[in-house]
Amino acid sequence: MPTPATPFSFSTATRPAKGEVLIVPLAADPPPAMQLLRRVDQECGGAVGNLVRVAGVGAEAGQMQHTAGTAGYRRVLLVSLGPAAGITAALLRRIAGSVGDWLLQQGVERAALWIDGLVKTQVERPVAAWADGMVLGGFRFNRHKSAAPAVGRCRIGLAAGEAARKVGRAERVSEAVALAQSVNYARSLCHEPGNIIQPSSLAKEARRLAREWKLKCTVFGPADLKKMKMGGLIAVGQGAADKPCLIRLDYRGAPRSRQSTALIGKAVTFDTGGYSLKPKDGLESMKFDKCGGMAVLGIMHAAAALKLRCNLTALVPAAENAVSGEAYRPGDIITMMSGKTVEIISADAEGRLILADALTYAQKHCKPTRMINFATLTGGVVISLGRAAAGLMGNNDELAADLEESGRRSGERLWRLPLWDEYRDLIRGNDSDIRNSATRREAHAIVGGMFLKEFVDASTPWAHLDIAGTAINESKTAATGYGVRLIVDYLRRHVEGRR
Ligand SMILES: [Zn+2]
Numbered sequence: 001m002p003t004p005a006t007p008f009s010f011s012t013a014t015r016p017a018k019g020e021v022l023i024v025p026l027a028a029d030p031p032p033a034m035q036l037l038r039r040v041d042q043e044c045g046g047a048v049g050n051l052v053r054v055a056g057v058g059a060e061a062g063q064m065q066h067t068a069g070t071a072g073y074r075r076v077l078l079v080s081l082g083p084a085a086g087i088t089a090a091l092l093r094r095i096a097g098s099v100g101d102w103l104l105q106q107g108v109e110r111a112a113l114w115i116d117g118l119v120k121t122q123v124e125r126p127v128a129a130w131a132d133g134m135v136l137g138g139f140r141f142n143r144h145k146s147a148a149p150a151v152g153r154c155r156i157g158l159a160a161g162e163a164a165r166k167v168g169r170a171e172r173v174s175e176a177v178a179l180a181q182s183v184n185y186a187r188s189l190c191h192e193p194g195n196i197i198q199p200s201s202l203a204k205e206a207r208r209l210a211r212e213w214k215l216k217c218t219v220f221g222p223a224d225l226k227k228m229k230m231g232g233l234i235a236v237g238q239g240a241a242d243k244p245c246l247i248r249l250d251y252r253g254a255p256r257s258r259q260s261t262a263l264i265g266k267a268v269t270f271d272t273g274g275y276s277l278k279p280k281d282g283l284e285s286m287k288f289d290k291c292g293g294m295a296v297l298g299i300m301h302a303a304a305a306l307k308l309r310c311n312l313t314a315l316v317p318a319a320e321n322a323v324s325g326e327a328y329r330p331g332d333i334i335t336m337m338s339g340k341t342v343e344i345i346s347a348d349a350e351g352r353l354i355l356a357d358a359l360t361y362a363q364k365h366c367k368p369t370r371m372i373n374f375a376t377l378t379g380g381v382v383i384s385l386g387r388a389a390a391g392l393m394g395n396n397d398e399l400a401a402d403l404e405e406s407g408r409r410s411g412e413r414l415w416r417l418p419l420w421d422e423y424r425d426l427i428r429g430n431d432s433d434i435r436n437s438a439t440r441r442e443a444h445a446i447v448g449g450m451f452l453k454e455f456v457d458a459s460t461p462w463a464h465l466d467i468a469g470t471a472i473n474e475s476k477t478a479a480t481g482y483g484v485r486l487i488v489d490y491l492r493r494h495v496e497g498r499r
Helices: 034-044 047-055 089-105 126-137 161-170 173-191 199-213 222-227 231-237 283-305 351-366 379-385 397-410 421-427 444-453 484-495
Strands: 008-012 021-026 064-068 075-080 110-114 154-159 216-220 245-252 261-265 267-271 311-321 333-335 341-343 370-375 390-394 414-416 462-466
Touching (some): 008 161, 008 173, 021 047, 021 089, 034 047, 047 064, 047 075, 064 089, 126 154, 126 173, 161 173, 173 283, 199 216, 199 245, 199 267, 199 283, 222 231, 222 245, 231 311, 231 333, 231 351, 245 283, 261 484, 267 283, 283 311, 283 370, 311 351, 351 444, 370 397, 379 390, 390 444, 397 414, 397 484, 421 444, 444 462
Parallel strands (some): 008 154, 021 075, 021 110, 110 154, 261 311, 261 370, 267 311, 370 462
Antiparallel strands (some): 216 245, 245 311, 333 341, 390 462
8 A cells, every 4th residue: 555646746946936826825914025025926917916905915824815817827826824923833734735725626737836925934944834734635545436536736836036946955845745745654544444454454564665665574473472472462353353463663774873762553453342342323433443553654654754863663563353252351361461461341442452562572572762652542532632632641751741842843742641650549450460441431541551551661761642532533534644743753853863
């Protein structure tokens, strides 16, 4: 399943690029300087100045007005960025996404982006944010439509007179596009349904990804899992016809560094809830219970595409949580890879079981400098934080603070929840060491984190990201690719270049 092609490509030119449409993003308040308007009007025969004089830039961010142009452009699209003080990278991405939609709807094949209004904002690398937003906004999942609506292609020239080439290079626009495409790769995998992506076909995809980007790939099948005594992963996947596996990918971008980061992502390819069966409404969205694992594959894709100077090990425990005569049951007591015994209270609290074994594997076989895991783990985190932030838990304040900072920078925000000892009572075992779920609903997201903490040595910095709210949109119909941009920012700022 190759990376989906993006409809947008970007080029820089010393001369203003020509095209069908000139896109002119401008802040509304304070109103654009006369000098700026005069410069852009030279390119389009006064069209922007006329629009601004008649109706203003448009008070609301994202508001678009268009008019016929002259000179090199058939049309001019004036896009309001809203009040200058409120312009953020996230806002630019959102606006660029809807401009991209408009271009595709209009069938525009060549457009030019006037970047002077963007570079005047307080946003760091605003043109890159714009390109990022267009590529993310251009994502479509059409693979399974027999008559897929034709998606056009649109070349965007960065037009800013003399400065365009410099800006294109300084802002690394091509890197922003590569990163956004890695996000789209993760999203496309998330969207694949449970009959297409199962543990074995996911392993096949990981091997393909490894070939494409020269990563090392190892897949541990059922016999290996048994040998390694991965009781959690085996139990969760044993009810399905397609048996579970652990996928490992290694990327070495800093061969002389001894540091390495383990990225662990939950991939429950479909979650029925097992014998703790989920209600039927919205069950189809349970194909998205693999988003954590797909984010990890997206990060590996990005690391290779951007040639990040760091070492990464991706671990993706993959299982389908099915109902059958072989499925595990509530009340079962299983022995995890670490040796701890777990009583199953809910067969629907399966993600923590497969993650726990992967965390044990990472510490035993990879000795990572740090571990970060991603999982659509609990409905509780959605109740707590909605879709505006993922829940962050862990055992290391520095790692947590660095991730929070990258969350702010990338717009993929995190909010920390505590893992205090008081919560341990909620998972204390009766006939076993611990139980996989509390019998009460309180502190639901934290209970997930407390369970994982049981399998993490305090000396290994570890962060747990519960992305159940952020990985998919509100209507549960689209994957966001949450985590890829967050972690790439983290790796660039805090891991690259470390020995
Ligand atoms: Zn579940």
